[in-house]
Amino acid sequence: MMSTNSRRKRCDIPATTMVGFLGGGRMAQAMARGIISSGLLQPAQIWASDPNPPNHKLIQSLGVTTTSKNEEVVKNTQVIIIAVKPNVVKSLLKEVSPFITKDKLIVSIAAGVRISTIEELLPPESRVIRVMPNTPALVQAGASVLASGSAVLKGDNDLVAELLSGIGISEEGSEANLDAVTGVSGSGPAYAFAAIEALSDGGVKMGLPRALSTKLAAQTLLGAAKMVLETGKHPGQLKDEVCSPGGTTIHAMHALEKAGFRAALIDAVEAAAKHSQFLGKLS
Ligand SMILES: NC(=O)c1ccc[n+]([C@@H]2O[C@H](COP(=O)([O-])OP(=O)(O)OC[C@H]3O[C@@H](n4cnc5c(N)ncnc54)[C@H](OP(=O)(O)O)[C@@H]3O)[C@@H](O)[C@H]2O)c1
Incomplete structure (x- = not known):
């Protein structure tokens, strides 16, 4: 059973x-910016370590304390977010493991790196x-799923x-669901970008200027997504509500059905989830 932070x-x-x-x-940088601008933390409550000078400057501009030493971040903070590329996670964890004590909460955002892999490289519990x-x-419009390890404390997930x-x-959610999550929301932005591009092509084919057509297509996906999230109505019901009898939209829906639009999206989610499962077995 999943629970959302919008109701929390x-x-x-x-x-x-x-x-x-x-x-x-x-x-x-995105997380620090979002956390600070939504007033959840003051910049003085955030540290970051990075070896890359341009990134150092960018995150420092948010008022965050920066260092090139990972050890210094671990020693000065309680919630430690692993935000390096997946291939760097193992060496990073080996480096910081001696400084991880029970008062630290480790949060990994690295794609495909399993909880068991992280736990094995850190002290027990x-x-x-x-x-x-x-x-x-x-752009502060993400969709994240979090899964807990075996030793998290009450309140860790809420934090x-x-x-x-x-x-x-x-x-x-459970970690077992993360491959399916990858198929829907992890890879999903790419499907939406392709849909926006194709809608824009349709507009251009029918005579609209490119910039106007792309703007209309993007705002239409944004607006439709907001209607699903804010009305709580089933997307099928919302679709029915814009299909008037004999109207333009039901003609368009027929064209999409003939082209296998919905089956193609289901296939896309399945393909991404299966590939994510495969990659997980390799790691
Ligand atoms: N970007 C996304 O939309 C997205 C979405 C979902 C998940 N994620 C996950 O988020 C994580 C971070 O992604 P990102 O896009 O933010 O990557 P990024 O922009 O490349 O940032 C990673 C930073 O870590 C630095 N770094 C490398 N080795 C380090 C070390 N040993 N200690 C400390 N810092 C080190 C890198 O420096 P150098 O450049 O000098 O190597 C780089 O500045 C990844 O694991 C990714 O799977 C990202």
Whole structure:
């Protein structure tokens, strides 16, 4: 059973809670920006380590304390977010493991790195939460799913969900569901980008200027998504409500059905989820 942070009672994060990012790249910057701009934490409550000078400067511009030493972040914070590329996670964990104590909560956003892999590289009973975010987190419109490790404490999930609310919505789920999550929300932005591009092509074919057509297509997907989330209505019902008898939209829907539109999306989710399962077995 999943639960969403949009229905969750806000847990106020104490002003003494310190959050650290190991890796200060795109995701760390997006998360730090979202967490600060939504007032969840003050910049002084955030640390980040990164070896890359341009990223250092970018995250520092948010008021975050930066260092090139991962150890320093771990020692000065309680919630430690692993925000390096997946292939760096193992060496990073080996490096910081000696400084991980029971008062630390480790949150990994690295795609495809399993909780068991992280737990094996840390001291016994380490508190680990794995998060699967998606790219719209970069514009604070992400969809994340979090899965807990074996030693998390009461309140750990709520704290992480609260932090994730700075970059969009989050749901709790089991790690076994994360391959399917990858198929829907992890890879999903690419399907939506392809849909926007194709809708824009349709507009151009029928005489619209490219820029106008792309803007209309993107705003239409955004608006439709907002209607699903905000009305709580079944998407099929919302579709029926815009299909008047003998009208333009039902003619368009018939064209989509003939082209196998819905089956193609189901196939896409299945293909991504199966490939994610395959990659997980290799790691
Ligand atoms: N971007 C997304 O939309 C997205 C979505 C879902 C999940 N994720 C996950 O988020 C994680 C971060 O992705 P990203 O896009 O933010 O990557 P990124 O922009 O490349 O940021 C990673 C940063 O970590 C630095 N780094 C490398 N080795 C390090 C080390 N040993 N200690 C500390 N920092 C180190 C990198 O420096 P160098 O550049 O010098 O190597 C880089 O600045 C990945 O695991 C990815 O799977 C990302």
